[in-house]
Amino acid sequence: MASTDCGWCGVRTHMIMVPPVRELPRATWQSRDDNVWMAAFRCSNEKCARLSVGWATFYKVTHESEAQAHLPTAELQWEPKQIRQPVFPDVPPEIEQAASEAHACLSIGAARGAVALARAVVEATAKAKGVTTHGIVQKINALRDNYVISPLTAEASHQIRKDGNSIAHGDIGDEPISQDDAAAILEFMDALLDEVFQRPAKLQRLKERHEERKQGNAPSGPTAPGRSGADFGGV
Numbered sequence: 001m002a003s004t005d006c007g008w009c010g011v012r013t014h015m016i017m018v019p020p021v022r023e024l025p026r027a028t029w030q031s032r033d034d035n036v037w038m039a040a041f042r043c044s045n046e047k048c049a050r051l052s053v054g055w056a057t058f059y060k061v062t063h064e065s066e067a068q069a070h071l072p073t074a075e076l077q078w079e080p081k082q083i084r085q086p087v088f089p090d091v092p093p094e095i096e097q098a099a100s101e102a103h104a105c106l107s108i109g110a111a112r113g114a115v116a117l118a119r120a121v122v123e124a125t126a127k128a129k130g131v132t133t134h135g136i137v138q139k140i141n142a143l144r145d146n147y148v149i150s151p152l153t154a155e156a157s158h159q160i161r162k163d164g165n166s167i168a169h170g171d172i173g174d175e176p177i178s179q180d181d182a183a184a185i186l187e188f189m190d191a192l193l194d195e196v197f198q199r200p201a202k203l204q205r206l207k208e209r210h211e212e213r214k215q216g217n218a219p220s221g222p223t224a225p226g227r228s229g230a231d232f233g234g235v
């Protein structure tokens with residue numbers, strides 16, 4: 001479908017085809033029966049309206065009119081792609097950057113890069129919590145045994161470790177990791193960061209405000225100075 005996260009403005013939007021459609025020369029794609037058709041599409045976010053290129057492969061579609069009819073409803077690939085770089089405000093900066101980069105990798109289809117970085121995030125998280133035992137297996141277990149993470153998060157972290165190891169150790173030949181699996185791994189990575197850094201920080205802020213209220217010196221405005229609603233972490 002011609003809906004995607006616009007690579008320019010980032011908004012999930014409907015893309016409106018701007019004909020003409022163009023068939024790519026066969027030599028570009030080296031496929032006998034498939035025809036690759038491309039067109040420009042305009043972002044329907046009126047604050048953006050920029051053009052992206054969408055393309056799809058059709059089996060034996062050689063006529064322009066037929067391609068033009070199929071293209072808006074096809075599963076399209078897009079250029080430019082939207083690069084996701086989420087922020088993790090309560091996570092130590094060096095870990096946050098690696099986690100954000102893992103998401104950026106996934107958003108451009110670099111599943112292996114995403115998973116390798118997720119593994120690095122797991123190990124760095126343990127180090128940041130003062131776990132210095134040798135080996136990532138022991139580090140994850142120590143986080144669990146010290147009640148920093150739940151048994152489920154520990155199990156998920158071991159899965160990230162195993163998939164990350166396959167890539168780091170060069171076992172990448174037979175079955176490349178799918179986008180869906182890499183997305184699931186990043187979901188667990190996010191949950192780990194939430195459990196170790198973000199939720200404790202939110203709870204700490206909540207406690208502090210409780211104490212402020214109790215002592216009757218809470219700020220009178222709707223938001224405390226330095227804690228505006230723009231803070232991604234919020235409360």
Ligand SMILES: [Zn+2]
Nearest residue numbers: 006009043048
């Ligand atoms: Zn746009």
